[in-house]
Amino acid sequence: MTTSSDCVFCKIVSGDIPALAILDTEHAYAFLDIAPLAEGHALLIPKDHIESLEQMPPEGLARLMRELPRLARAVASATAAEGYNVLQNNGRVAGQVVNHVHFHIIPRRSGDGLGYRWNAGVYPEGRAETLQARIREALH
């Protein structure tokens, strides 16, 4: 297992920092967020120290994702949530504070006041096609 000595989530996995664990498998760990956006706000992480999503080997991500539906179901059911958001931040600009891949599971209920600015834009003529071509090229 790869770990980083200065990573708070690696220290949680190793038990050096306490956390309220809710799931512990060979490759995955989940615990309650210390500063919850809602009651039951949980974090699902790989035990391996990997900083961001695109660095994860596909098999490792698949293993982690295998745990997500049952974890989301348990969090939602235990908190009697009406729904939930799964949030995954990569990079400071995207709000990532802890450089160890993690998926937030945030229980939601109507009127909870949580939200985000979703400033939907409009592409100028031809821009979407340019980006489509660039992204397709980058995939190869």
Ligand code: AMP
């Ligand atoms: P992000 O902004 O996506 O990097 O989210 C990091 C999350 O980790 C935040 O929601 C923090 O509240 C949470 N967090 C940081 N340190 C701890 C900790 N020791 N135990 C539990 N959650 C933590």
